[in-house]
Amino acid sequence: MNRFIGSALVVLLSALTVSAAVPAAITPGEEVLVEKATSGNHGGRLVVALRAEPRTLNPAIAADAPSREVIGRMIADLIHIDRATQATEGALATEWKRSSDGREYTLKLRKGIRFSDGRPFDADDVVFTFQVLLDERTGSPNRDLLIVGGQPVRVTKVDEYTVRLTMAQPYAAAERLFDSIAILPRHLLVEAYTKGAISNMWAVSTPAAAVAGLGPYRLKEYVAGQRLVLERNPYYWKTDSAKRRLPYLDELVFLFTGNEDAQVIRFQSGDSDVLSRASADNFGVLVRDQAAGRYQLKDLGPSLEYNFLFFNQNDLTGKNLPQVAVKQQWFSDLGFRRAVSRAIDREGIARLVYRGRAVPLWGNVSPGNRLWINTSLPRQPRNVSEARAILKASGFSWRPDGALIDRQGRPVTFTIVTSSTSAQRTEMATLIQADLKELGMGVQVVPLEFRALVDRVFQTFDYDASVLGLGGGDADPNGEMNVWMSSGSNHLWRLGQKAPATAWEDEIDRLMQKQLITLDYRERKRLYDRVQTIVAEQLPMIFLAAPHILVGARADLGNFQPSVLDHYTLWNVERMFLRPESRSVRR
Amino acid sequence: MNRPRAIVSVLVGLHLLVLLAGFAAPYDPVEQARAFPYAPPTPLRFVDADGRFHVRPFVYGVMPDPDNFDGYVEDTTRRFPVQLMVTGAAYTLLPGIQSRIHLFGVDSPGRTSLLGTDGFGRDVLSRLLHGGRVSIGAGLVATSCALLVGVTFGTLAGFFGGRIDAALMRAADLFMAIPWLYLLFAVRAALPLHLDTRATFLLLVAVVGVVGWARPARLVRGIVLSARERTYVTAAKSFGATSPYLLRRHVLPQALGVVLTQAGLLVPQYILAEVTLSFLGLGVGEPTPSWGAMLGSLQQYSVLTSYWWMFTPAVALVAVAVAYHALTSMVHERMRLVTG
Numbered sequence: 001m002n003r004f005i006g007s008a009l010v011v012l013l014s015a016l017t018v019s020a021a022v023p024a025a026i027t028p029g030e031e032v033l034v035e036k037a038t039s040g041n042h043g044g045r046l047v048v049a050l051r052a053e054p055r056t057l058n059p060a061i062a063a064d065a066p067s068r069e070v071i072g073r074m075i076a077d078l079i080h081i082d083r084a085t086q087a088t089e090g091a092l093a094t095e096w097k098r099s100s101d102g103r104e105y106t107l108k109l110r111k112g113i114r115f116s117d118g119r120p121f122d123a124d125d126v127v128f129t130f131q132v133l134l135d136e137r138t139g140s141p142n143r144d145l146l147i148v149g150g151q152p153v154r155v156t157k158v159d160e161y162t163v164r165l166t167m168a169q170p171y172a173a174a175e176r177l178f179d180s181i182a183i184l185p186r187h188l189l190v191e192a193y194t195k196g197a198i199s200n201m202w203a204v205s206t207p208a209a210a211v212a213g214l215g216p217y218r219l220k221e222y223v224a225g226q227r228l229v230l231e232r233n234p235y236y237w238k239t240d241s242a243k244r245r246l247p248y249l250d251e252l253v254f255l256f257t258g259n260e261d262a263q264v265i266r267f268q269s270g271d272s273d274v275l276s277r278a279s280a281d282n283f284g285v286l287v288r289d290q291a292a293g294r295y296q297l298k299d300l301g302p303s304l305e306y307n308f309l310f311f312n313q314n315d316l317t318g319k320n321l322p323q324v325a326v327k328q329q330w331f332s333d334l335g336f337r338r339a340v341s342r343a344i345d346r347e348g349i350a351r352l353v354y355r356g357r358a359v360p361l362w363g364n365v366s367p368g369n370r371l372w373i374n375t376s377l378p379r380q381p382r383n384v385s386e387a388r389a390i391l392k393a394s395g396f397s398w399r400p401d402g403a404l405i406d407r408q409g410r411p412v413t414f415t416i417v418t419s420s421t422s423a424q425r426t427e428m429a430t431l432i433q434a435d436l437k438e439l440g441m442g443v444q445v446v447p448l449e450f451r452a453l454v455d456r457v458f459q460t461f462d463y464d465a466s467v468l469g470l471g472g473g474d475a476d477p478n479g480e481m482n483v484w485m486s487s488g489s490n491h492l493w494r495l496g497q498k499a500p501a502t503a504w505e506d507e508i509d510r511l512m513q514k515q516l517i518t519l520d521y522r523e524r525k526r527l528y529d530r531v532q533t534i535v536a537e538q539l540p541m542i543f544l545a546a547p548h549i550l551v552g553a554r555a556d557l558g559n560f561q562p563s564v565l566d567h568y569t570l571w572n573v574e575r576m577f578l579r580p581e582s583r584s585v586r587r
Numbered sequence: 588m589n590r591p592r593a594i595v596s597v598l599v600g601l602h603l604l605v606l607l608a609g610f611a612a613p614y615d616p617v618e619q620a621r622a623f624p625y626a627p628p629t630p631l632r633f634v635d636a637d638g639r640f641h642v643r644p645f646v647y648g649v650m651p652d653p654d655n656f657d658g659y660v661e662d663t664t665r666r667f668p669v670q671l672m673v674t675g676a677a678y679t680l681l682p683g684i685q686s687r688i689h690l691f692g693v694d695s696p697g698r699t700s701l702l703g704t705d706g707f708g709r710d711v712l713s714r715l716l717h718g719g720r721v722s723i724g725a726g727l728v729a730t731s732c733a734l735l736v737g738v739t740f741g742t743l744a745g746f747f748g749g750r751i752d753a754a755l756m757r758a759a760d761l762f763m764a765i766p767w768l769y770l771l772f773a774v775r776a777a778l779p780l781h782l783d784t785r786a787t788f789l790l791l792v793a794v795v796g797v798v799g800w801a802r803p804a805r806l807v808r809g810i811v812l813s814a815r816e817r818t819y820v821t822a823a824k825s826f827g828a829t830s831p832y833l834l835r836r837h838v839l840p841q842a843l844g845v846v847l848t849q850a851g852l853l854v855p856q857y858i859l860a861e862v863t864l865s866f867l868g869l870g871v872g873e874p875t876p877s878w879g880a881m882l883g884s885l886q887q888y889s890v891l892t893s894y895w896w897m898f899t900p901a902v903a904l905v906a907v908a909v910a911y912h913a914l915t916s917m918v919h920e921r922m923r924l925v926t927g
Contacts, residue, residue, distance in 0.1 A: 261887070261888035264888060265888065279889075281887060281888075281889035281890070282888060282889050284656060284657070284889060284893070285888065285889045285892055285893060288893075323779070345621070348621045351621070351624075351656070352621060352624050352706060352707060352708075355656040355657075356656055420868050423886075423887055426873075427706065427707075429873075430707065430873045430874060431619070431707065433873065433874060434617070434619050434707075434874065444783070444784050444872060445872065445873045446784070446872065447868050452776075
């Protein structure tokens with residue numbers, strides 16, 4: 001298309017949208033939240049390339065990343081985690097009080113504010129939301145979080161703008177639980193809910209008028225296979241310091257691309273304005289091209305994501321996997337795992353796989369998580385001779401050709417499965433393969449299609465070892481319960497335990513449960529430090545590296561303050577604006 | 588110039604180079620020089636920084652740039668002359684023959700990566716030569732499989748005709764219609780994970796080859812069909828010649844030209860099939876190099892746009908394919924002259 005016509009169309013489109021969604025005047029008695037130290041100007045649109053098409057706009061059931069990325073801009077929560085400070089702040093709740101026994105929270109709600117369709121918000125919406133999320137028929141991924149001490153959180157209405165939450169036991173950092181739990185509009189969904197059809201509501205193709213939320217944006221248009229457009233919520237409850245209603249940007253456009261490379265190419269060519277997590281190699285390409293000055297790039301330092309190698313220690317009774325069972329004699333040997341850990345060149349992984357934009361890891365908490373990392377864990381560099389000594393002490397020996405053999409004389413060979421869609425994890429496995437060859441271990445790397453990999457790790461247990469990554473949610477240890485509890489759904493090395501298989505897993509279970517009900521930060525930190533120490537000693541996972549968060553945005557995007565917490569770039573989209581002097585220059 | 592001789596010597600040279608990869612390559616193809624990821628090709632120099640000429644080519648020492656992941660600076664104070672017949676990493680020259688002698692190299696800590704290094708700091712030239720073993724080997728194995736099955740079935744169908752012919756040719760139709768890509772996925776999925784990746788790869792290559800029997804079979808069948816009716820064949824038959832004798836003596840020699848030209852066409856085609864297999868993750872598996880696996884890294888946008896020397900396996904592929912096609916047309920022409 002002709003560039004001139006293109007820009008003319010853009011101008012025309014923005015003119016149309018401005019007339020469609022002008023910020024509503026602030027009504028008397030409306031408790032708006034005034035964002036301090038913000039200044040910007042209204043207008044413009046921001047284009048974001050998504051890796052895949054969102055599956056739903058229903059906050060109660062959304063589980064996939066693209067859906068959550070879009071929905072996150074359309075909803076608001078009661079208490080929010082400020083992505084910049086990692087601390088909690090009031091959102092739809094203006095204030096909250098914890099009872100002295102730590103089991104009861106009373107929340108005061110923001111008065112006089114409205115959903116994006118203009119209908120008022122009150123305590124009934126909050127009660128309704130928790131009713132929906134806790135209902136098993138809904139199938140909400142948030143449900144597990146709202147079960148405390150084996151019982152669902154109870155939410156009752158005190159008056160029109162006050163709700164009370166009661167929990168079966170004290171729950172540490174309970175206010176963090178509310179982050180990202182979208183408050184649903186009762187008036188739009190109650191009918192579907194009583195019919196038991198809530199999970200069918202708000203497919204991406206739903207008419208815009210039938211979807212409403214309390215977030216800065218609301219649905220405008222969805223074009224299958226191409227894009228989803230959000231427009232300003234004219235009733236949004238935040239204003240800037242000049243008491244002008246936010247958000248600044250008129251529109252938010254999500255384009256659907258196929259993969260990360262396509263996302264990066266779109267960003268590089270100026271088709272999209274924000275890039276939400278680039279891989280280190282693509283970031284390198286962008287850095288080189290940055291001279292043109294069309295975009296700003298930021299390396300935010302280590303993320304909360306931890307990548308690790310782990311061995312299959314699952315209970316294989318009832319599974320016909322003799323070839324894995326034989327190798328489990330090595331995998332369950334602490335000496336074996338310690339030797340592997342000592343032989344891995346973590347610095348090399350950080351440098352080669354992540355181009356130096358990562359930190360080597362010796363524990364499950366990344367340095368990006370400043371509040372919770374146990375800094376006293378030993379950071380042992382690669383040492384092959386020590387690794388060999390550990391193996392020897394564990395009864396392993398070497399054949400004349402250098403191959404490692406166990407007590408029964410079997411050569412130590414195993415396979416590392418990785419996801420073929422993650423170039424980084426396959427590269428990590430390739431480096432580990434070369435490192436372990438120096439110990440005489442024969443390692444094969446098999447990249448598998450992601451679903452096939454998940455099936456092997458979680459269902460069939462037909463694998464030897466794998467390289468995976470976890471983390472990236474909240475910084476709080478509660479988000480890690482499902483990994484470290486022996487009964488947890490992400491207790492990857494040995495899933496589905498009815499009772500802890502080892503003494504140290506039992507100790508971790510007790511520590512994790514204790515920190516969950518401990519309210520004092522220092523005491524919780526002490527408990528979680530001990531968990532980290534046990535994990536680092538027992539090495540159920542051999543931690544490798546935490547990649548940096550690498551993001552970018554067009555150069556003239558104001559208030560772009562990316563964070564190491566999800567959503568990395570768009571978490572403060574309501575405050576983002578385009579600097580006027582350059583608005584016309586770029587395209 | 589004698590064109591046929593040139594073509595043959597180019598092909599023989601290429602294959603010898605690949606066969607003796609261990610000797611021709613300066614480094615072990617799986618050795619990771621982790622300080623040198625994506626190092627660009629080392630220039631061979633004759634003139635030093637002071638403008639002096641040296642008869643023996645040399646390279647300068649290379650230092651990684653600490654601020655830049657793939658940046659390197661040349662240290663012109665350290666000159667490493669290129670030496671012939673140097674001792675380096677051990678390799679197997681031919682089955683049973685171990686050696687440490689490499690065609691060329693430089694003294695440590697100098698490095699000579701004439702075609703640069705990959706993301707793990709592995710020497711691309713060494714990987715290219717060793718990878719040729721896998722890729723060309725896959726081409727030859729698959730071609731042999733296809734021709735062996737194809738010629739056998741084609742001859743049987745053409746010579747005996749009737750029901751055998753009908754059955755075999757319908758089977759050929761069926762095999763031509765097989766979506767072999769999905770067949771390969773099915774075969775890979777059916778194989779256990781712990782099977783050696785090299786064995787798996789060989790099996791897949793054989794499957795690709797066997798699935799490709801239909802086309803040569805049809806061609807051979809046509810030749811056999813017409814040869815069978817020649818007067819001298821009928822004459823020999825009436826003198827009491829047996830079927831094996833007729834086939835060996837009169838019929839199959841007629842098909843030789845077709846078989847040779849088919850071979851010339853199939854080898855590059857199956858070398859390309861290896862690239863496809865590796866692209867789909869069904870290749871020989873890390874760290875063993877193959878041209879397809881090496882080209883696989885170009886799937887990453889950053890590699891595609893940043894490191895031109897990663898394309899060299901493609902150049903090798905084109906060279907081999909062109910040489911084989913030249914050989915094919917040469918054979919074709921010769922055979923036309925002979926059979927006339």
